[in-house]
Amino acid sequence: MYIFTTTLVSTGMLRLVWGILFVSFCLYTGWVYLYCDEKKDVAQNDPAVTEGWHLWQQKNCQSCHQLYGLGGYMGPDLTNISRDSSKGEQYMYTFIKYGSGRMPAFQMNDDEVYKIISFLQWVDKSGKSQVPEEAVHWTGTYFIDK
Ligand code: HEC
Numbered sequence: 001m002y003i004f005t006t007t008l009v010s011t012g013m014l015r016l017v018w019g020i021l022f023v024s025f026c027l028y029t030g031w032v033y034l035y036c037d038e039k040k041d042v043a044q045n046d047p048a049v050t051e052g053w054h055l056w057q058q059k060n061c062q063s064c065h066q067l068y069g070l071g072g073y074m075g076p077d078l079t080n081i082s083r084d085s086s087k088g089e090q091y092m093y094t095f096i097k098y099g100s101g102r103m104p105a106f107q108m109n110d111d112e113v114y115k116i117i118s119f120l121q122w123v124d125k126s127g128k129s130q131v132p133e134e135a136v137h138w139t140g141t142y143f144i145d146k
Helices: 002-037 047-058 088-098 110-125
Strands: none
Touching: 047 110, 088 110
């Protein structure tokens, strides 16, 4: 009798727990779907940025450089190079066009180099490479516009 009652109670409890998990899953999925949709097409607004991004991928810049701390570590993080007043467009142009002792030259024409620069300028506007404390949400994610 005791075992019978216990089984009944735990089946009910189990259903309740699964029910709560299922409803939480649906609510969370819906929230992520709605929340992530907001900023989908920022890069697509400017074709030069999109083409610069493709070149960035084709030339595999990220194998040596990081964006937001992710990528290779042979060269420096380039997320915020555009806002660095000691560097600027001409500085980036020279590196990308001619390389340096440790960075290869990529034989790109000026148009391609400037597209990559547009891409890096766009990346810079999206936030800072180091996440500021106040931008971290309690869920562990962070807001890129803070
Ligand atoms: C083989 C590794 C490698 C690849 C691939 C590479 N870089 Fe570099 N890059 C470096 C290194 C190393 C430096 C630092 C060189 C130095 O200071 O002499 C650097 C420096 C730079 C700088 C100057 C950064 C600063 O803050 O002074 C820019 C801009 C840059 N790279 C852009 C690019 C772009 C754009 C690409 C892709 C087209 C690229 N790099 C591909 C290794 C690489």
